[in-house]
Amino acid sequence: xxxxxxxxxxxxxxxxxxxxxxxxxxxxxxxxxxxxxxxxxxxxxxxxxxxxxxxxxxxxxxxxxxxxxxxxxxxxxxxxxxxxxxxxxxxxxxxxxxxxxxxxxxxxxxxxxxxxxxxxxxxxxxxxxxxxxxxxxxxxx
Numbered sequence: 810x811x812x813x814x815x816x817x818x819x820x821x822x823x824x825x826x827x828x829x830x831x832x833x834x835x836x837x838x839x840x841x842x843x844x845x846x847x848x849x850x851x852x853x854x855x856x857x858x859x860x861x862x863x864x865x866x867x868x869x870x871x872x873x874x875x876x877x878x879x880x881x882x883x884x885x886x887x888x889x890x891x892x893x894x895x896x897x898x899x900x901x902x903x904x905x906x907x908x909x910x911x912x913x914x915x916x917x918x919x920x921x922x923x924x925x926x927x928x929x930x931x932x933x934x935x936x937x938x939x940x941x942x943x944x945x946x947x948x949x950x
Contacts, residue, residue, distance in 0.1 A: 811937040811945050820944070821847050828944045829881075829913050830906065832898075832936040834923040835948030844946060845922045849892045852918045856894075860886065863917075865895045867902055874905035882915035891917040898923040903931035910935055910943045 810828075812820055821844060824831070833845045846856065853861045863880040870877060880893045895902065898921045906921065926933040936945040 810939060810941070810943065811947075814947070817844075817946055820946070821851075824848060824851050824918075825944070827941050828918075829916070830910060830919040830921065830936070830939075830943045832921045832923060832932065832943070832945045833948060834921075834926045834933065834945070836925040837948040837950045838924065840948040840950075841922050841924075844948060845894070845896075845920050848918070849894060849920050852890050853892045856892070861889065861891050863891065863893045865893065867895070867897050867899060870895060870898070870902045870905050874908070877905045877909050877919065878914055881909060881913070881917045881919060883917070884915070891915075893917050893919045895919065895921045898932060899926075900931045903935055906932065907935045910939045913942050 831848055833841045835841055849856055856862050865876060865880065883891065909919065923932060933945060936943040
């Protein structure tokens with residue numbers, strides 16, 4: 810689902826619990842980073858906790874597309890919800906994330922940060938066309 814600009818602030822304060830993957834993208838990289846951090850902290854207080862936060866790179870997802878599903882399905886020893894962060898994503902990550910959006914596993918929150926994506930971007934389309942599990946937030950100056 811594509812979040813309208815007027816609904817972003819409310820979503821950041823209280824993210825829909827049904828949404829398991831969020832794409833934060835746009836030319837304002839500072840705003841995208843800030844919003845990504847707010848979303849991740851809605852689930853995990855300490856984003857440096859290696860037991861609750863998994864950081865993936867674009868290169869990792871390109872080399873190991875199944876890694877997104879593996880990280881999302883991992884159950885924390887403490888039984889709490891985890892966060893999977895993917896930074897600097899682009900269309901090369903679209904296939905792996907589309908698989909998750911079509912058949913989500915686990916209960917982790919996946920927060921994907923990307924730069925400016927055109928409307929025809931496969932990654933952006935995957936999140937915007939998701940009916941309930943995925944959301945896309947644009948960040949413009």
